[in-house]
Amino acid sequence: MSRPIHVALAGNPNAGKTTLFNYLTGARQHVGNYPGVTVEKKTGVCRHQDTELQVTDLPGTYSLTAYSVEELVARDFLVNEKPDVVLNIVDASNIERNLYLTCQFMELGVPVVIALNMIDVARSRGFDIDSDKLSSLLQAPVVPIIARSGQGVDRLLDTLVAVSRDRDKEWHPLRLSYGEDLDQALEDMVPLIEESGLLTDTYAARWTALKILENDDQILDRAMQADTALADSLVTRTEQITSHLQSTLEAYPEAIIADHRYGYIKSILRQGVLSQRFDADRLYTSDRIDKVVTHRFLGPLIMAAVLFGLYSFTFNFSTIPADWLASLFALLGEGVERLLPDGPVKSMLISGVIDGVGGVLGFVPIIMFMFFGIAILEDSGYLARVAFMMDRVFRTFGLHGSSVMPFIVSGGIAGGCAVPGVMATRTLRSPKERMATLLTVPFMNCGAKLPVLALLIGAFFSAHQARYMFLATVVSWSVALIAAKFLRLTVLRGPATPFVMELPPYRFPTFRGLLIHTWERTWQYIKKAGTVILGISILLWAMMTYPGLPDSERLRFEQQREEVRVGYAAALGIGGQADEKRSAVAQEMEKKLLAIDNEQAETGLRRSLAGRIGLALEPLSRLAGFDWRTNIALVGGFAAKEVIVSTLGTAYSLGATDPEQPSSLKDRLAGDRNWNAVVALAALAFIMFYAPCFVTVICIAREAGSWKWALFSMVFNTLFAFMMAVAIYQIGTVLGMG
Amino acid sequence: MTKNPPKFSCPCAVSEHGKPETTGRALPGNATPLSLACGRERLKVCRINGDRKLCARMAQLGVLPGSEIEMICPGRSKQCMVRVMGSTVTLDPLCAEHILVTPL
Numbered sequence: 117m118s119r120p121i122h123v124a125l126a127g128n129p130n131a132g133k134t135t136l137f138n139y140l141t142g143a144r145q146h147v148g149n150y151p152g153v154t155v156e157k158k159t160g161v162c163r164h165q166d167t168e169l170q171v172t173d174l175p176g177t178y179s180l181t182a183y184s185v186e187e188l189v190a191r192d193f194l195v196n197e198k199p200d201v202v203l204n205i206v207d208a209s210n211i212e213r214n215l216y217l218t219c220q221f222m223e224l225g226v227p228v229v230i231a232l233n234m235i236d237v238a239r240s241r242g243f244d245i246d247s248d249k250l251s252s253l254l255q256a257p258v259v260p261i262i263a264r265s266g267q268g269v270d271r272l273l274d275t276l277v278a279v280s281r282d283r284d285k286e287w288h289p290l291r292l293s294y295g296e297d298l299d300q301a302l303e304d305m306v307p308l309i310e311e312s313g314l315l316t317d318t319y320a321a322r323w324t325a326l327k328i329l330e331n332d333d334q335i336l337d338r339a340m341q342a343d344t345a346l347a348d349s350l351v352t353r354t355e356q357i358t359s360h361l362q363s364t365l366e367a368y369p370e371a372i373i374a375d376h377r378y379g380y381i382k383s384i385l386r387q388g389v390l391s392q393r394f395d396a397d398r399l400y401t402s403d404r405i406d407k408v409v410t411h412r413f414l415g416p417l418i419m420a421a422v423l424f425g426l427y428s429f430t431f432n433f434s435t436i437p438a439d440w441l442a443s444l445f446a447l448l449g450e451g452v453e454r455l456l457p458d459g460p461v462k463s464m465l466i467s468g469v470i471d472g473v474g475g476v477l478g479f480v481p482i483i484m485f486m487f488f489g490i491a492i493l494e495d496s497g498y499l500a501r502v503a504f505m506m507d508r509v510f511r512t513f514g515l516h517g518s519s520v521m522p523f524i525v526s527g528g529i530a531g532g533c534a535v536p537g538v539m540a541t542r543t544l545r546s547p548k549e550r551m552a553t554l555l556t557v558p559f560m561n562c563g564a565k566l567p568v569l570a571l572l573i574g575a576f577f578s579a580h581q582a583r584y585m586f587l588a589t590v591v592s593w594s595v596a597l598i599a600a601k602f603l604r605l606t607v608l609r610g611p612a613t614p615f616v617m618e619l620p621p622y623r624f625p626t627f628r629g630l631l632i633h634t635w636e637r638t639w640q641y642i643k644k645a646g647t648v649i650l651g652i653s654i655l656l657w658a659m660m661t662y663p664g665l666p667d668s669e670r671l672r673f674e675q676q677r678e679e680v681r682v683g684y685a686a687a688l689g690i691g692g693q694a695d696e697k698r699s700a701v702a703q704e705m706e707k708k709l710l711a712i713d714n715e716q717a718e719t720g721l722r723r724s725l726a727g728r729i730g731l732a733l734e735p736l737s738r739l740a741g742f743d744w745r746t747n748i749a750l751v752g753g754f755a756a757k758e759v760i761v762s763t764l765g766t767a768y769s770l771g772a773t774d775p776e777q778p779s780s781l782k783d784r785l786a787g788d789r790n791w792n793a794v795v796a797l798a799a800l801a802f803i804m805f806y807a808p809c810f811v812t813v814i815c816i817a818r819e820a821g822s823w824k825w826a827l828f829s830m831v832f833n834t835l836f837a838f839m840m841a842v843a844i845y846q847i848g849t850v851l852g853m854g
Numbered sequence: 855m856t857k858n859p860p861k862f863s864c865p866c867a868v869s870e871h872g873k874p875e876t877t878g879r880a881l882p883g884n885a886t887p888l889s890l891a892c893g894r895e896r897l898k899v900c901r902i903n904g905d906r907k908l909c910a911r912m913a914q915l916g917v918l919p920g921s922e923i924e925m926i927c928p929g930r931s932k933q934c935m936v937r938v939m940g941s942t943v944t945l946d947p948l949c950a951e952h953i954l955v956t957p958l
Contacts, residue, residue, distance in 0.1 A: 178914050178915065179914050181910070181914070183907070183910065183911055183914065209940065210939070210940035210941055211940075212916070212939050212940065213915075213916055213938075213939040213940060213941050216914070216916070330910070331906060331910070366901070367909070367919075368906050368909055368910065370906075370909070370910040370913060371902075371909050371910065371912075371913040371918065373913075374910075374913035374914055374916075374918065375913065375918050378916060378918070402942065403926050403937065403942065406926055406927065406935060406942065407926065407927065410927055410935065411927075412932075504933070504935070504944050507933055507944070507946065508932060508933060511933075511946065511947075517933075517944075517946055545907075612948060613948070614904070614908055614945075614946055614948040614949040614952075615933075615944075615945075615946040615948070615949065616911060616912075616915065616943060616944070616945055616946070616949055617943070617944045618915070618941050618942065618943050618944075619935070619941075619942040619943070619944060621942070
């Protein structure tokens with residue numbers, strides 16, 4: 117087989133890159149993070165005839181100038197990794213804007229193959245595109261495709277293979293004219309850069325000069341580091357031309373450059389490439405929908421209805437498979453109970469693994485349905501409208517429009533993760549707005565909190581699960597926004613910065629795409645349960661089991677059992693009694709023995725390492741209604757929030773329960789004397805808002821550049837959550853709601 | 855690195871889309887900030903004020919002096935939604951107040 121071809125998949129956001137990537141790579145894709153950046157890239161493998169194509173899906177960008185993290189990531193990948201070919205996805209229905217990025221790929225010189233996607237949408241909007249003519253004018257292959265259906269993809273792959281085989285290793289940058297003044301400036305700067313070799317190992321000299329003229333922060337920093345004297349002189353030249361352009365055209369060089377790029381694109385499109393069959397002025401369907409869906413008054417109502425619908429869908433349809441799964445784990449526990457002899461291995465398997473990890477895995481159906489619903493919202497384009505509508509609210513609370521996505525990523529609709537949410541705050545340019553976002557995104561209901569919320573809501577408010585889940589979402593957003601306002605009015609005071617966002621058009625999601633998104637996220641959850649959560653569950657089981665009871669205590673319980681057996685031996689041994697009466701006596705004896713077993717288990721748990729921690733915290737936690745066993749779970753939750761479920765599972769299986777009649781954790785909690793609806797509400801509030809998990813804390817420290825903020829996040833959140841839980845418990849108890 | 859680079863000069867860029875459109879020193883009398891435009895469907899951008907980063911970002915999106923934009927959801931001093939070059943773009947009041955427009 118021939119050597120693999122490295123393909124970088126690049127294009128504007130919403131141009132259909134992910135759809136094409138999924139079509140090409142299918143289930144073989146995997147997600148990986150670029151080190152040190154927020155933006156996710158995906159890599160996958162696709163085979164075409166006898167050739168392997170390694171496809172890297174770059175973040176969606178509008179340009180290759182360092183205005184955003186996405187642009188930096190895409191640019192750095194191209195210049196550092198030097199892919200064999202860039203597969204540029206161009207949205208045919210929005211060709212002029214999309215070719216702006218194409219133009220910059222060509223200025224960089226990287227070999228480009230253009231996939232003219234959504235050609236069907238363009239036709240429906242009355243656009244006719246002559247792809248052959250476009251190809252000949254751009255001097256790059258252009259292949260019309262429909263990524264959703266796969267139409268034209270085979271021809272695209274043929275073209276990719278041919279281009280990567282035929283081309284030489286040199287990059288051939290396109291030379292555009294940017295007007296007399298800027299062309300002259302480039303002519304002055306390029307020889308200086310070439311002479312000194314400033315960054316020429318990475319970028320072409322003309323491209324470096326162009327980026328300096330465009331005031332590109334990253335290139336300016338690199339140039340300063342490489343050769344300060346030359347960089348200073350180039351900056352001085354740039355300042356001269358900027359001042360001249362400001363006085364004559366009232367424009368900065370980058371605006372003039374963008375204008376000429378668009379001019380170049382227009383000149384190509386007007387040479388018979390693009391023609392429009394009917395009225396260009398009509399509103400597209402997406403715009404018509406937006407007039408209603410994002411309406412100032414109707415929009416929020418529709419949004420609330422959609423979210424409530426999502427939760428109703430999740431809980432209504434996931435209950436049955438969730439019950440099946442719970443029964444499966446209960447049966448598994450019963451089987452192990454019967455098969456294995458008593459001892460630490462059996463205890464670890466039942467209490468640590470099955471009750472711990474099983475408790476977490478039992479929520480897979482709920483997670484799966486929730487992710488499926490979110491995938492529909494995401495793929496249809498509605499989630500971007502949620503961001504648009506929330507921007508109005510965010511501004512009031514001192515946050516930025518770009519803060520909305522980190523909130524949603526962190527679990528704004530429930531089911532995200534605070535780690536990528538914290539990292540996504542890098543898209544914010546203002547340090548104070550970024551810090552306020554960074555510190556408040558952990559208040560969202562991430563995927564790890566979801567099973568805990570589902571457990572407590574299912575146990576105590578089973579009649580109104582969707583309503584309580586919706587309420588939890590509203591409360592999490594409210595608390596996060598109030599906290600952000602507090603921070604912006606106190607320690608993070610500063611001006612607001614502008615926000616611009618492009619909205620994708622509404623589209624019907626493909627079933628295949630929905631399944632891929634759902635499975636990808638659900639698999640992450642299952643994998644975490646089978647690795648990290650399993651490890652932590654076993655560790656916590658050990659902490660809840662050891663050092664165990666001293667021999668004298670064990671002997672005391674054994675003596676009590678013996679006394680019970682002796683006391684009933686006479687009654688059971690008397691002949692002539694009816695079988696029914698004998699059976700009743702035997703049951704009574706079993707009950708007493710079971711009570712002793714439970715007392716022994718609870719005493720053992722109390723004396724264990726984890727039990728001692730839980731008991732030490734109990735005088736304080738009782739104010740919020742939490743007993744020592746709940747304390748163990750809450751402390752364990754700092755490792756990962758799912759651990760709360762697994763630890764409660766372990767704690768309540770080691771404690772007062774009947775191993776002969778295994779029941780679900782939900783039932784055990786609902787039947788426990790230390791739990792009631794008020795305690796559950798207090799626990800829900802505490803779990804939603806207390807210290808983020810340790811991975812998030814590390815991430816906050818790294819992103820904030822200081823442990824001070826990470827510590828602040830832990831202490832502030834825990835104190836706030838505890839005060840809220842105490843208030844709920846005390847008021848609820850006084851009102852007799854428990 | 856560069857081997858026989860293709861050179862394009864673009865008359866359209868200079869004569870039609872370049873200088874004449876950006877030399878807008880004298881603003882039309884009916885120019886208003888986009889943030890105050892309400893209900894006007896199609897508008898022409900006549901100037902972009904604000905800091906350098908904002909101007910660059912707008913230029914990248916195709917919001918340049920002389921370009922046409924279509925109002926989808928007017929902001930009325932809040933954020934607005936416009937169509938620029940076939941894309942739907944949302945602008946917050948801080949951006950919108952720096953874009954001066956006239957009705958088409």
